[in-house]
């Protein structure tokens with residue numbers, strides 16, 4: 076690996092969180108050469124977590140989510156190519172082809188094209204709302220302004236985006252009805268125990284949640300939506316919001332010759348080749364987890380930041396960061412904060428170590444084969460952060476229970 080030089084040109088594809096953080100980090104690490112940031116949205120990089128929270132709740136305007144202000148763009152000396160998509164990548168010449176016919180030849184390419192909201196195959200799929208982009212939320216806010224107070228809104232999917240959207244809709248005086256296909260929301264991510272402990276959050280917040288609700292179709296009759304259930308029932312609502320997970324934006328790399336398998340497969344330094352890296356939601360990276368090395372793709376805000384810092388440092392200085400990446404995720408839903416460190420599997424064992432489910436404040440550890448794989452907390456931020464030491468290096472469960480850092 077040769078270090079970046081002033082004569083180099085790094086082309087970053089995807090003007091989201093990871094792409095922008097890479098720009099900032101590589102400048103901080105001393106790179107003086109050219110930087111070009113390509114984004115298919117017409118906006119300067121912005122932050123997505125507030126979209127389903129503060130922006131949807133009407134507390135913030137979308138402008139407040141902007142990460143790359145004009146001053147920061149100037150300070151970081153980056154050429155912005157916004158409103159145009161990358162359509163292919165020639166890996167051998169590190170050349171990016173754009174949908175408007177232009178080509179940009181760099182010496183290095185960073186792939187940071189993220190994910191998009193999954194579309195479900197409903198008859199009215201073009202009319203339902205999703206929450207991924209700034210435009211989505213502006214459209215949703217506009218539709219909300221046409222609804223009568225206390226209108227029912229069908230929220231399809233009780234995962235993170237569905238729950239946060241329902242919370243924000245409720246804060247606006249609407250009546251969200253959360254329709255979850257699984258036995259319980261988040262069961263496939265947090266496992267059966269933790270998802271059970273979280274099950275009452277919706278009802279405690281005055282929001283109806285229906286589990287195991289399979290949806291056959293969503294139609295629109297020109298006036299309202301008709302949500303048709305598998306069991307023959309139906310729900311009529313003036314608005315439908317879908318939070319059904321995400322799909323990786325990697326199709327534009329189909330002819331690149333890179334290994335694409337549920338994301339761009341990269342090594343522990345986020346490299347697909349010496350001069351092509353991938354970051355954030357789109358990267359399927361080799362992660363040195365407490366339980367051993369695994370190939371993972373993780374859609375967390377913190378991971379996109381850490382990836383950007385890692386690749387920038389590696390290319391700019393030649394040295395890879397030595398600390399272990401500890402994934403971190405939070406979600407604000409139903410007036411509570413769920414936080415998680417690590418990347419536990421839903422099949423991992425769970426141990427409640429602090430607080431109680433009854434009081435709505437607790438911390439739990441995940442473990443696999445006697446090794447701590449994650450920490451999850453409900454409205455217990457201090458205990459969670461104190462427990463990070465358990466994931467900074469491999470920690471045995473017995474040792475963790477003895478040390479009990481959450482109680483410090």
Ligand SMILES: Cc1cc2nc3c(=O)[nH]c(=O)nc-3n(C[C@H](O)[C@H](O)[C@H](O)COP(=O)(O)OP(=O)(O)OC[C@H]3O[C@@H](n4cnc5c(N)ncnc54)[C@H](O)[C@@H]3O)c2cc1C
Pocket residue numbers: 088089090091092093094113114115116122123124125126127159160161162187188189190206207208236324327354355356357373374375376377379403404405406407
């Ligand atoms: C509503 C919402 C709430 C969230 N809340 C939380 C939270 O509370 N906690 C948490 O940890 N995480 C949260 N996340 C996840 C977090 O925001 C993502 O992990 C993070 O944005 C990933 O950054 P990224 O740069 O990889 O992708 P993105 O931020 O998606 O950026 C990728 C960019 O690339 C663009 N692009 C795609 N294809 C092309 C192409 N061919 N050419 C050019 N540009 C392209 C996309 O349009 C996008 O602008 C949330 C996400 C959403 C959508």
